[in-house]
Amino acid sequence: MREEQQKEAHGAVVADALRQAFEKTELDVLVFDTLDSTNNEAKRRAADLSGGALIVANAQSAGRGRMGRGFFSPQDTGLYFSLMIPIKGELQSAVSLTSVTSVAVMRAIKRIANKQTEIKWVNDLYFHGKKVCGILTEAMSGGETVSLIIGIGINLSTVSFPAELADKAGSLGGEIDKVGLIRAIWEELCPYITDPSNTSWLSDYRDHSCVLGKQIEWDDGTARRRGKADRINEKGELEICAENGEKVVLRTGEISLFLN
Ligand code: BTN
Numbered sequence: 001m002r003e004e005q006q007k008e009a010h011g012a013v014v015a016d017a018l019r020q021a022f023e024k025t026e027l028d029v030l031v032f033d034t035l036d037s038t039n040n041e042a043k044r045r046a047a048d049l050s051g052g053a054l055i056v057a058n059a060q061s062a063g064r065g066r067m068g069r070g071f072f073s074p075q076d077t078g079l080y081f082s083l084m085i086p087i088k089g090e091l092q093s094a095v096s097l098t099s100v101t102s103v104a105v106m107r108a109i110k111r112i113a114n115k116q117t118e119i120k121w122v123n124d125l126y127f128h129g130k131k132v133c134g135i136l137t138e139a140m141s142g143g144e145t146v147s148l149i150i151g152i153g154i155n156l157s158t159v160s161f162p163a164e165l166a167d168k169a170g171s172l173g174g175e176i177d178k179v180g181l182i183r184a185i186w187e188e189l190c191p192y193i194t195d196p197s198n199t200s201w202l203s204d205y206r207d208h209s210c211v212l213g214k215q216i217e218w219d220d221g222t223a224r225r226r227g228k229a230d231r232i233n234e235k236g237e238l239e240i241c242a243e244n245g246e247k248v249v250l251r252t253g254e255i256s257l258f259l260n
Contacts, residue, residue: 130170
């Protein structure tokens with residue numbers, strides 16, 4: 001078999017396994033070899049997929065990250081997928097799903113790959129000090145429904161990153177069952193999607209935080225500031241004691257660890 005045919009055959013096997021793994025759910029499963037971005041595809045199809053969908057790509061040519069950044073998504077070595085979930089309640093109750101998702105992915109990675117990742121507030125996952133997973137959550141209205149698009153990118157075995165990421169990005173490493181991992185993430189997320197008042201994720205969100213108790217930096221819109229990450233409150237917000245003694249509460253955004 002030619003390499004191209006082998007690739008197609010492998011893709012078809014993965015697609016079948018994913019459809020089987022999700023057949024008892026209400027999600028439509030769409031599998032692609034390459035997309036610009038699975039979040040973009042979810043948006044393009046929002047009107048047709050109002051019951052919810054899982055959109056997976058083997059590679060992304062224009063993977064998107066938070067804060068307008070890109071997400072490096074080479075073929076075969078990572079998991080790039082979006083879950084499109086119709087929202088029944090308030091969009092407000094869906095906001096914490098971004099943080100919940102980091103806990104769900106962390107738990108699933110532990111269960112399937114036996115690797116313990118850490119959460120860098122608000123929702124990046126780190127392994128051995130390098131970022132291995134990013135999550136981009138977006139809302140989209142299609143027809144009468146509003147859907148939440150949760151895009152998840154996990155570096156499984158990527159070894160060669162572009163120069164600007166080389167110091168920061170890493171991979172989980174080892175052989176990881178892709179279908180099993182996507183399925184496990186869905187299982188870990190489900191209880192929180194069905195009951196947004198369930199806050200049992202918070203203890204893991206705090207216990208596996210790699211920023212609590214550390215000196216951090218953040219941008220308050222006008223200047224870079226420094227302080228100590230003190231606490232994650234009941235809403236998942238980060239409470240900081242700033243250098244000048246002021247108590248600052250961050251709801252979302254980005255922080256960086258400040259090393260003396
Ligand atoms: C970040 O690190 O800032 C978030 C990265 C999110 C990447 C995932 S990969 C699947 C989905 N499609 C995208 O274009 N982005 C998300």
